[in-house]
Amino acid sequence: MSGFLDGIRCGDCECNVDWGERRNTIASIAAGVLFFTGWWIIIDAAVKYPDEGTFHHAYHTCGVIATVAFLMINAVSNGQVRGDSYSEGCIGQTGARVWLFLGFMLAFGSLIASMWILFGGFVVPRKSCLSVFCGAIFLILSSFLLIRGLVFKFGRTEDLWQ
């Protein structure tokens, strides 16, 4: 039994994967977890409080807008915005920048809207604490969606694509 720990070495076992190579994969998975957890939280709130009084249906807008913003942000690549991609596309570099600007505006706008829903819709009217929880859900959802957009956009590096 003596010395049976001698074979253990740190850092060079086979399970030591190269995290730099895997960066895009991890960012994609993290983005997926955030995105779908956010949407399942909102589904949970919607089935738990189906009445219009506790949970106004118009509040779903900020989640939808954040999803649209996510699609917009990730539909253009970073290379297109910097102008070092091979093809110009149909609206060029300026168009890509304007598109990305609008996408980020939608994303931040939905985050701000979710804060408004939390305070204006649930905290200030002093409903039950369940309602405040319900409003916090929106904040969590929207910030999840925003973080997920940022992770999926900037967590991945496009150098690995070449």
Place this chain on the structure above:
Amino acid sequence: MAGIKALVGLSFSGAIGLTFLLLGCALEQYGVYWPLFVLIFYVLSPIPTFISRRLSDDTDSSSNACRELAYFLTTGIVVSAFGLPIVLARTTTITWGACGLVMTGNAVIFLTIFGFFVVFGGGDDFSWEQW
């Protein structure tokens, strides 16, 4: 021969996972079959990876946009499979015990699917197209 052993082991763990799922549905004190809808997620979960592997066969790059989108969608399907029993349990459609059993089954089944990809689809010398 190693492939046969892995196949038998994976089918065993898949059967265990399905047993957990059916226990969560069919035990006498539970008896609600709504959680069986996670079967749809089991079927859907490998499909994005299949599509991206078939479409992107440039193996010189370590990653590409198509494959990352496939990972994103796969993660979403897995998260949905865990989210569905939680939501069902929170609305008291099923009990929390059934929810726990279904989620255990989820974990086992998804590990099985992941194991399929590691054993049969991951190696460089053994490509998925040989199936």
